[in-house]
Amino acid sequence: MKNSGENFSGQKKGRILSYDFMKSVAVAGVIVGHSLALAAGMAPELAVLERYGTALMRPxxxxxxxxxxxxxxxxxxxxxxxxxxxxLVTPYLFFAAVFTLIYVLTGVKFGTVGYILRVLTGEIHPVYYYVFLMAEYTVLLFVLERIFGYERMTIPLFATMAVLSILHGNYSKEIFERIGLRESMTLFCTYRSPFLWGIFYAAGIVLGQYPNLRAKAREYKIWLRSIFAGLSLFYIVMVYFAIGDLDGLNSVITTLICFSAILCLLTIRVRSKGWLFLSRRSYTIYLAHVPFYYLMEQIWKGQEHMPAIIIILTNLAVMGGGAAAVCALGKAIFKNHSFYVIGS
Structure with missing residues (x-):
């Protein structure tokens, strides 16, 4: 499949197939990780699977x-x-409505003001906090461009993102505890989450404006793949032997793996229509698989004797297939591009 006029600023000339491929790999990774986490809760001897699932979802x-x-x-x-x-907001509100329905049917008690705060901040589920960040960054970029101009925005951009990352990492826990949101939001805002998110976003903006980045990556692809393989192997060993926790050195290694993986994937030519279907809807699938995760969690209760491989494969089929079906439904309902990935 040919990509006509590939560019790195999200314009409509053509799809950035390498970036599409990365998005599809990322969303597949989180679904596999959640499948392993569900299987880990079935029996004590499977508990190690949760560590592997967490390690897989981390990047x-x-x-x-x-x-x-x-x-x-x-x-x-x-x-x-x-x-x-x-x-950003259309698919997010769609799934907030889905969660509201789930809460009503299961008799969960929540106050109106508290629930509105949960929806507006992404606390409805930890992975949804991503939407809150992206909305914040979108408004911030618009303001920074108007103040500094795009050509002189790089240094203010990195400085602002660094400050925001520190604030999210160190102070948001106390803030959200004070207003009563102490569960998934406080977990997702503490040092346990990657505190370099703002830096990742700024780096993506800067690198995304270099059209020859892909050619440079191909020129050094052997070195890039060697670095990626070495870091990944080191990370796997750390997880397998439970060296340290998932907050300190592992965060640094994960960050390096992410950057090396991104550069490696720039060297790959993607022609699979299946991957492109998944990646164009990766943002929505990322949101949509969560209700199916909770559904499978309820289904597997009392099924402790079920083989782990059956649990994992069933989880993958239900979460992946269900999320894809919801994407198709959402696209049919809204009849616009809101159910495509950010930047499409």
Whole structure:
């Protein structure tokens, strides 16, 4: 499949197939990771699978953040910025409604104000906090461009993103505890989450504006793949032998793996229509698989004697297939591009 006029600023000349491929790999990784986590809860001897699932999911959000930055289109008008926010918010609110229905049917008690805060901040589920960050970054970029101009925005961009990352990492836990949101939001805002998200987004914007980046990556592809393989092997050994925790050195290694993986994937030519179908809807699938995760969690209760491989494969089929079906439904309902990935 040919990509006509490939560019790195998210413009409509053509799809950036390498970036599409990365998004599809990322969303596949989080679904596999959640499948392993579900299987881990079935029996004590399977508990190690949760560590593997966590290790697999760890790089996913940084990759999404980086790609959202790389697909950023500079010099956007207020209308274009509004449309970008719409592409973020429409599918998110769709799944917030799904969660509301689940909560009502299961008798979960929540106050109106508290639930509105959960929806507006992404606390409805940890992975949804990503939407809150992207909406914040979208507005921030619009303001920074108007103040500094795009050509002089790099240093203010990195400085602002660094400050935001520190604030999200160190102070948001206390803030959200004070207003009563102490569960998934506080977990997702502490040092346990990758605190370099803002830097990833800024790096994606900067690198996304270099059209010859792909050619340079191909020139050094042997070195890049060697670095990626070495870091990945080291990470696997750390996880397998439970060296340290998932907060300190592992965060640094994960960050390096993400960047090396991104550069490696730039060297790959992607022609599979299946991968492109998945990647064009990766943002929505990323959101949509979560209700199916909770569904499978309920189904497997009391099924402790089920073989682990059956549990894992069933989880993959239900979460992946169900999320794809919801994407098709959402696209049919809204009849616009809101159910495509950010930057499409």
């Amino acid at each position: 996913v959000v940084p990759i999404f953040i980086f790609l959202a930055g790389a697909l950023y289109k500079p010099r956007q008008s207020m209308r274009e910025t509004g449309l970008r926010l719409l592409r």
